[in-house]
Amino acid sequence: LxxxxxxxxxxxxxxxxxxxxxxxxxxxxxxxxxxxxxxxxxxxxxxxxxxxxxxxxxxxxxxxxxxxxxxxxxxxxxxxxxxxxxxxxxxxxxxxxxxxxxxxxxxxxxxxxxxxxxxxxxxxxxxxxxxxxxxxxxxxxxxxxxxxxxxxxxxxxxxxxxxxxxxxxxxxxxxxxxxxxxxxxxxxxxxxxxxxxxxxxxxxxxxxxxxxxxxxxxxxxxxxxxxxxxxxxxxxxxxxxxxxxxxxxxxxxxxxxxxxxxxxxxxxxxxxxxxxxxxxxxxxxxxxxxxxxxxxxxxxxxxxxxxxxxxxxxxxxxxxxxxxGAALTNPTYDLPILIENGTANDGLAGRIADVLIANGFTDVDVRMAANAGAHPATTIIDRGGNLGTSALLTNLIGVGADTIEVVDAPWVEESSPADDGSGPDVSPTAEVVGDGTGAVERSILPEEAPLNDAEREGYAVVITLGNDAPDPAGSELQLDEYQEQVEGNEPLPVEQPDGDAVDPALEPTIAPDG
Known part of the structure; x- marks a missing residue:
């Protein structure tokens, strides 16, 4: 034995x-x-x-x-x-x-x-x-x-x-x-x-x-x-x-x-x-x-x-x-969106903003959240009147739809500090920074000081990132890079024999009783 x-x-x-x-x-x-x-x-x-x-x-x-x-x-x-x-x-x-x-x-x-x-x-x-x-x-x-x-x-x-x-x-x-x-x-x-x-x-x-x-x-x-x-x-x-x-x-x-x-x-x-x-x-x-x-x-x-x-x-x-998927097909891409980093993960809001911009959103700002580090879960306040937009955002971020809170009071476009010039500049210039892996450099919006409640009301969607938000920095291959790889990876044609000739070893046989 x-x-x-x-x-x-x-x-x-x-x-x-x-x-x-x-x-x-x-x-x-x-x-x-x-x-x-x-x-x-x-x-x-x-x-x-x-x-x-x-x-x-x-x-x-x-x-x-x-x-x-x-x-x-x-x-x-x-x-x-x-x-x-x-x-x-x-x-x-x-x-x-x-x-x-x-x-x-x-x-x-x-x-x-x-x-x-x-x-x-x-x-x-x-x-x-x-x-x-x-x-x-x-x-x-x-x-x-x-x-x-x-x-x-x-x-x-x-x-x-x-x-x-x-x-x-x-x-x-x-x-x-x-x-x-x-x-x-x-x-x-x-x-x-x-x-x-x-x-x-x-x-x-x-x-x-x-x-x-x-x-x-x-x-x-x-x-x-x-x-x-x-x-x-x-x-x-x-x-x-x-x-x-x-x-x-x-x-x-x-x-x-x-x-x-x-x-x-x-x-x-x-x-x-x-x-x-x-x-x-x-x-x-x-x-x-x-x-x-x-x-x-x-x-x-x-x-x-x-x-x-x-x-x-x-x-x-x-x-x-x-x-x-039916609710995700008609988002409003030009709504003003504020992403607040409520975590201790430096640069997270900027990296997620990069994902949103790459997917067609045109008006995205980033800030630190008040009490950063004390937000265990992501919240999304929707004042835009288009839940489909917020639902798409949850998917792009990688969090559940139960993070969305629909607010009856609509956002007031003219009160946005970015529009009336009365408040601080909330559209900072993007900086070229690493993606966290050392493999890719991207233009990431820097995270500046938190906005007050009145300033936040100037955005149709306010996203406060919590500890549940995945960090795109872990992705060595981004979506746009994958798409470029696919486009450049077409097979090369080789000369074929005339007629219907194929490799005899790969030619199928007639099945028994068939």
């Missing part, structure tokens, strides 16, 4: 290390008792967080929503997500639903600003925010779509290939011939991939290409294929008794798979998934609620018709959903 224990010790240690890589700490969610929504008149209001959206302590019977992420790990730069799919599981009714979210969907990323949803993973991972890329993506979905995301599971491309090969490949029905001459290859090049119509048997490399290709028929059909591949993988795995192989699987995929599910919950969830009949798994997509948006000097987006999106999300979750 002693000899056996000594021999097994390295293997057990390796398995334990792999477990620690796979099963990570639970993700922190944005805690707020209120969320911004549109009322029946189309006006932004604050509403209580629906009780059915509270994160359950899973007992095996509560409905769960899991975020599935397919992640590319480039040699340089920030990792990105090609696959963003939500799975809602009802273990009691033995039903499940899948919802694909296109990567170009326009959202507000908490703490950063407006961008495509796949930027959330890149920014969160690169900047090592709470929960990493998956955590920021979860909070982005919750902040815009208004549905809880209880857990996540992510896999990188290499791991996905190994998973498919481990189950012996998958069968997919290709509805029409697919040829993509611009599929990303190695070293930022293109390569050609081709799939004939009909049933095909795909190995791991082929399945990854089938799930990722988009130039032949666009992101819409790619989302359909990604769900098709996941269902085919599930069908293939159901017939295999994989639980006894768990130690080997953990060791094999420890470097490629992450989840904040506990190991016991993951095993229990796998059993539930195997028990759900195939005809009780419903596929949804946000695409019917999205439209193309291409403004001058702006990125290409798929923007949401939030009324249609709410209907799709309600069907997906089985409960009524009023997406907060």
């Amino acid at each position: 002693l000899v056996a224990a000594v021999a097994a010790a390295p293997l057990l240690y390796q398995m334990r290390q792999a477990e620690r890589q796979i099963f990570v700490d639970p993700v922190d969610h944005q805690q707020s008792s209120l969320v911004p929504v549109l009322n029946t008149a189309g006006t932004p209001v604050l509403a209580p967080v629906p009780t059915e959206f509270a994160e359950p302590s899973w007992d095996g019977e509560e409905r769960l929503t899991i975020l599935l992420l397919g992640v590319d790990k480039p040699a340089g730069g920030a990792a990105r997500t090609d696959t963003i799919i939500l799975v809602n599981i009802d273990p009691v009714a033995k039903q499940a639903a899948m919802l694909a979210i296109p990567r170009d969907t326009k959202v507000v990323i908490p703490g950063y600003g407006i961008d495509k949803i796949n930027a959330a993973f890149a920014l969160g991972e690169y900047n090592k925010v709470s929960g990493g890329g998956a955590g920021l993506t979860m909070r982005t979905i919750e902040a815009n779509f208004g549905i809880p995301v209880h857990h996540f599971a992510q896999i990188d491309f290499a791991g996905f290939v190994r998973v498919v090969d481990t189950v012996g490949g998958i069968n997919v029905d290709v509805p029409y011939p697919i040829k993509d001459d611009a599929y990303p290859g190695e070293n930022f090049t293109y390569q050609r991939v081709y799939f004939p119509a009909g049933w095909q048997r795909l190995n791991g490399a082929q399945a990854l290409q089938f799930a990722r290709t988009r130039h032949a028929d666009g992101d819409a059909q790619r989302s359909v294929r990604q769900q098709q591949v996941l269902l085919a993988l599930r069908d293939q795995a159901v017939g295999l008794d994989l639980l006894p192989k768990l130690p080997t699987l953990i060791d094999d995929f420890g470097d490629s798979v992450r989840t904040d599910l506990g190991k016991e919950d993951a095993v229990r969830l796998a059993r539930v998934g195997a028990e759900i009949p195939r005809d009780q798994i419903v596929q949804y997509s946000l695409l019917p609620a999205l439209y193309e948006e291409q403004l001058p000097d702006e990125p290409y987006y798929l923007a949401a018709d939030w009324e249609q999106a709410g209907a799709i999300l309600s069907e997906f979750t089985g409960t009524t959903v009023n997406p907060p």
Whole structure:
């Protein structure tokens, strides 16, 4: 026994290390008792967080929503997500639903600003925010779509290939011939991939290409294929008794798979998934609620018709959903905004002002708050009459909507010291300072002496930062820098052979009985 224990010790240690890589700490969610929504008149209001959206302590019977992420790990730069799919599981009714979210969907990323949803993973991972890329993506979905995301599971491309090969490949029905001459290859090049119509048997490399290709028929059909591949993988795995192989699987995929599910919950969830009949798994997509948006000097987006999106999300979750994103779409960017630093963190107000200015706000001043250091929580006084603006500000800062206090008395523009010249200058000149990391220098507004109550009333929105406000100084990669990186990271074309020739090793085979 002693000899056996000594021999097994390295293997057990390796398995334990792999477990620690796979099963990570639970993700922190944005805690707020209120969320911004549109009322029946189309006006932004604050509403209580629906009780059915509270994160359950899973007992095996509560409905769960899991975020599935397919992640590319480039040699340089920030990792990105090609696959963003939500799975809602009802273990009691033995039903499940899948919802694909296109990567170009326009959202507000908490703490950063407006961008495509796949930027959330890149920014969160690169900047090592709470929960990493998956955590920021979860909070982005919750902040815009208004549905809880209880857990996540992510896999990188290499791991996905190994998973498919481990189950012996998958069968997919290709509805029409697919040829993509611009599929990303190695070293930022293109390569050609081709799939004939009909049933095909795909190995791991082929399945990854089938799930990722988009130039032949666009992101819409790619989302359909990604769900098709996941269902085919599930069908293939159901017939295999994989639980006894768990130690080997953990060791094999420890470097490629992450989840904040506990190991016991993951095993229990796998059993539930195997028990759900195939005809009780419903596929949804946000695409019917999205439209193309291409403004001058702006990125290409798929923007949401939030009324249609709410209907799709309600069907997906089985409960009524009023997406907060609808309340964030029409802010007033020229309202005068005062940011007060109520913390002992020097320069915080200036750094957050930089985030607001980068996202289009044009009239932002910063000051120290009275009693700085004695403000545990952020407060936002809204005199602007546009709650949607304040709601967007909470997302840019990274705090909850319950920080907003709507004041009936409107702000008086002519009383602002910046306008009448009677008070101190509240528009100081920006200084070039470090971002706190030593990596980037930015123009940050300096924090001067506090204003009195009368002077503060000259602002439509007064933000007093508390200790709960995240510091952008921790972000080595800012939103505008990420966007520049994306624009400059297009693959380089390479010469392709004539006709439909592809690498024979990657050519799919006809599935048995297909």
